[in-house]
Amino acid sequence: MEKQFIKDLKVGDRVKSLFGVTKKALVNYRSSSSKAPGQYMKLHLLDSSGSIEGRIWDGAVEVSDLFNEGDVVLVEGNVADYNGLQINITRIEKYEGAVDPAMFQQCTPKNRREMVEKLNSLVHSVKNVYLKKLLMLIFEDKDYYPAYINAPAAQKIHHAYIGGLLEHSLEVAKICENIAANYSDVIERDLLITGALLHDIGKIKEYDFSSISFEMTDIGKLVGHLILGKEMVDEKIREINEFPEHLKLAIGHMIISHHGEKEWGSPEVPKTMEAFALFHADLLSARLNQFAGLIRNHHDPETSWTPWDKFLERSAYIQNYTAVRKIQDDIAASRD
Incomplete structure (x- = not known):
């Protein structure tokens, strides 16, 4: 068949x-x-x-x-x-x-080889020796690294496809680069970039991405990726001699607070400039990916309005539908 x-x-x-x-x-x-x-x-x-x-x-x-x-x-x-x-x-x-x-699994439309090169470039751009060592330990780990490259960022809402975690993390890091450049007097750039790359690391244990629907694992349901991520990072920090306590505290706080509000799943709200910036960068990447999905999945030539999206709580208006169709056709052609 x-x-x-x-x-x-x-x-x-x-x-x-x-x-x-x-x-x-x-x-x-x-x-x-x-x-x-x-x-x-x-x-x-x-x-x-x-x-x-x-x-x-x-x-x-x-x-x-x-x-x-x-x-x-x-x-x-x-x-x-x-x-x-x-x-x-x-x-x-x-x-x-x-x-x-x-x-039966959708995959990131972006080139994963190019994304991996960007990831490596970001890691090597970090000048703080402790933060760079932490990133290298994580991304040289034979279990963590391939999982990070292949994992989805979510089950349904945003970047919910193979390679989605890598794509989302790089988007967040790029947004954070711009924030750090605009607020260089009050933001530690290397700390913010480290947080951007590691904020969702726990998702490699939260989801079973060998299943077609990216089912949550038992530990994902019981613990969640925020706590899992902090535990994973703390484990690697223990391998680094004299890792500064203030950096450990700052990274841990960024990971557990990046959902922004307690009612959104964070045990604590962001209370440092880096954590506050990370929360907004993470949210922007997620929301724009959701909105872009509405446009990419719109196939009705009779209307410029997409169906209602219950997560975004709106329909999207597509002004230049002809241009959008060309983008969709180009994406489809690239997958063939």
Whole structure:
């Protein structure tokens, strides 16, 4: 059976192919021909080329226990357009054969080799001998380094793809470079860059990125990446003779406070200039990636408005749709 990739699907296509399931839910509805409420199944399907919504209208309750989120399923149905492309599914079953997880995981659109070169350049730009030693110990670690290069930055919201952690961390570091240049009298640049590169290091233990839906690990659920990251950094600091206590404290504070608010998951709010700057750089990278995703995933030529995004709590208006389509086509061509 030949794989049909999501990026190639168009209205009217008959589908029979394998996809990964990242979300599924039974939704109540009332049919015009019946007074009794019914349920349909809403699915979020993906492969390495993109994602698409799926709907099961008949027998949704009966098939709901046949597969779970994170499974690979064999889908048959037809592609329709309802506020964007979706597959109206006529048959679905869990696929029990061997699969390559990479076929069902999205990947950073950026060149990872170039990103690795940028990472190495940033590490070597740090002049503080203790901070540079810390970064080198972490990125020379045979377990940490490959995981950092390949891990996603999140499960769903931002940079949620292979290589997303590296992409996000470099974005944060670039923003921090500009902040440090503008506030050089009150910001220690090397400390801020170190925090930018390490703030999410705990995510390499928080997510299982061999799973197609980047499921959270047990330790990720129980501890979380902020505490995991601080523990990982503290472990490496213990290997460095006479590492300054004030730097250890500053880095630890940046890692645990980078979510910015206690209600957003940080045990403490940012209380140093570097931690405050890191929080805003991290948030900006995440939000812009979310917004860019709305634009890249917008495929309706009849409107310049994207569908509503519950995380950003808005639709996005795309002023120059022709230019956007060219960007999307260029990205698709680069993946081929």
